[in-house]
Amino acid sequence: AQSVSQHNHHVILSEAASLELGCNYSYGGTVNLFWYVQYPGQHLQLLLKYFSGDPLVKGIKGFEAEFIKSKFSFNLRKPSVQWSDTAEYFCAVSYTGGFKTIFGAGTRLFVKA
Amino acid sequence: SQTIHQWPATLVQPVGSPLSLECTVEGTSNPNLYWYRQAAGRGLQLLFYSVGIGQISSEVPQNLSASRPQDRQFILSSKKLLLSDSGFYLCAWSVSDRGHYEQYFGPGTRLTVT
Numbered sequence: 444a445q446s447v448s449q450h451n452h453h454v455i456l457s458e459a460a461s462l463e464l465g466c467n468y469s470y471g472g473t474v475n476l477f478w479y480v481q482y483p484g485q486h487l488q489l490l491l492k493y494f495s496g497d498p499l500v501k502g503i504k505g506f507e508a509e510f511i512k513s514k515f516s517f518n519l520r521k522p523s524v525q526w527s528d529t530a531e532y533f534c535a536v537s538y539t540g541g542f543k544t545i546f547g548a549g550t551r552l553f554v555k556a
Numbered sequence: 557s558q559t560i561h562q563w564p565a566t567l568v569q570p571v572g573s574p575l576s577l578e579c580t581v582e583g584t585s586n587p588n589l590y591w592y593r594q595a596a597g598r599g600l601q602l603l604f605y606s607v608g609i610g611q612i613s614s615e616v617p618q619n620l621s622a623s624r625p626q627d628r629q630f631i632l633s634s635k636k637l638l639l640s641d642s643g644f645y646l647c648a649w650s651v652s653d654r655g656h657y658e659q660y661f662g663p664g665t666r667l668t669v670t
Binding site: 447449452475477479486487488489492494533537539540541542543544545546547548549 | 588592597598599600602605607646650652655656657658659660661662663664
């Protein structure tokens with residue numbers, strides 16, 4: 444069965460620190476990859492996505508993610524976090540042509556001002 | 557532009573009572589619709605999805621059911637709630653973009669079964 448693993452459940456950083464959240468998936472076919480973010484009290488929203496092409500994708504608010512096919516990974520990065528990045532982050536995967544998406548357990552990020 | 561509505565936002569129900577959560581989408585046609593349950597530390601669990609009116613697929617055996625009486629309406633129901641049904645329920649929709657499906661989520665319903 445397809446699965447998505449997020450390496451950290453809770454991360455605490457100080458402002459201006461660099462961020463990397465790990466994500467690995469189990470499906471071996473052609474995949475679509477997503478990072479979603481849920482800010483406190485807000486809807487779950489798309490941060491960035493990868494369908495094909497350049498494996499380094501850039502999203503909103505300075506986030507980026509790199510798809511490494513050989514490692515089945517799609518790690519999220521940001522060079523310098525802000526207090527407003529405090530949120531829960533979800534990695535998700537679907538296979539191309541499929542409309543079901545599998546989500547990871549989420550990582551709660553807390554950024555200290 | 558497309559919008560998705562869920563109601564109620566919060567609900568407190570006693571064990572054994574019925575449940576009906578509603579989700580409607582505006583600004584798109586023939587969307588795929590989804591119900592998820594979000595539990596702390598466990599991500600989003602897909603409960604049901606629908607690719608058209610009257611077409612429902614269930615992902616996990618449970619005390620809940622879903623229906624899609626209209627193209628842009630998706631309802632989550634239960635005849636008798638259990639304590640374990642407490643949680644945060646999210647509705648989502650997607651349409652195909654050249655075979656790729658990006659999901660858009662509603663604000664969610666916080667259900668507490670007492």
